[in-house]
Amino acid sequence: MYVYILTNPAHTVLYIGITNDLPRRLHEHSNGLGDAGKFTGRYQTNLLIYFEPCPDPTQAIAREKQLKGWTRAKKEALIAAFNPTWATIDPATWSDDL
Structure with a gap:
């Protein structure tokens, strides 16, 4: 699991989320797929600038709430x-960590 932060090109908006597959989730945000595109599409927040691994979903949710x-x-x-x-951050360059 990962907690991640996205921003827009002007760095004026921050989006915090969690996922178990960071490259897939970034693809969804970038292409406005499903619920991923609602906020991030409106504010063009599809640039990954931060992520951290979490050992399990419960801890990821707790960390996401904390950061928010x-x-x-x-x-x-x-x-x-x-x-x-x-x-x-290009997730392809972090593939060993993902």
Whole structure:
């Protein structure tokens, strides 16, 4: 399981989600498939800037809720610690970790 954060090209919107298949979920977001495209399609949030593995669905849900409760500043600090330039992460380059 993974908790992940997406942003839009202007970095003005953050979307936090969970999935057991990060490349598939990013594909769904990018192509507006199913429920994945509602928020992310409207705000063009399809750039992966942060992710973290979670051992099981219960912990992933708890972490997602925790992150969603944080202030924007705290989320930005988390992202910056993991990805200082907020560069888009290509899941293909992280395949060993996914």
